[in-house]
Amino acid sequence: MTSILILNGPNLNLLGTRQPEVYGTTTLGDIEAQCRAVAEDLGVTLAFAQSNAEGALVNRIHDARGTHHGLILNAGAYTHTSIALMDAISSTEVPTIELHLSNIHAREDFRHTSYIARVAVGVICGFGAHGYTLALQAMARHLETGA
Numbered sequence: 001m002t003s004i005l006i007l008n009g010p011n012l013n014l015l016g017t018r019q020p021e022v023y024g025t026t027t028l029g030d031i032e033a034q035c036r037a038v039a040e041d042l043g044v045t046l047a048f049a050q051s052n053a054e055g056a057l058v059n060r061i062h063d064a065r066g067t068h069h070g071l072i073l074n075a076g077a078y079t080h081t082s083i084a085l086m087d088a089i090s091s092t093e094v095p096t097i098e099l100h101l102s103n104i105h106a107r108e109d110f111r112h113t114s115y116i117a118r119v120a121v122g123v124i125c126g127f128g129a130h131g132y133t134l135a136l137q138a139m140a141r142h143l144e145t146g147a
């Protein structure tokens with residue numbers, strides 16, 4: 001069965017507890033539950049993880065090779081800084097969707113740069129928590145049809 005990993009980076013464990021005006025009131029646990037329901041409908045296996053540590057995220061991406069068919073990555077602030085995450089995605093060759101809750105292009109200039117976008121099949125941002133299930137549907141379709 002098709003397996004998709006949703007990986008979350010630094011501070012996303014705080015979702016729903018602080019800065020609701022920027023990131024909403026939905027917790028990461030709520031998002032995981034929504035994604036599990038959609039994954040079941042799509043008939044795909046879902047793994048869902050979060051880490052605040054760049055190296056741990058790199059290791060999860062390495063481990064995705066041969067385990068997961070697709071990766072959905074909200075790398076948080078590492079999006080804008082991490083060549084290590086970019087290289088990890090390139091090396092695993094697992095199709096990756098870059099995901100953000102907020103529209104990073106409507107925010108501060110430093111959020112307009114993404115190292116992940118260079119190696120992603122596509123980017124979803126600005127739709128809040130709903131972006132996670134959008135990304136799951138997009139990845140399932142991409143893996144099935146190549147679109």
Ligand code: CA2
Binds near residue numbers: 074077
């Ligand atoms: O919009 C997104 O999903 C981001 O990846 C979120 C990152 C930010 O650095 C990126 O530029 C865009 C920040 C995640 C911080 O999450 C928090 C959640 C609640 C309270 C505080 C931080």
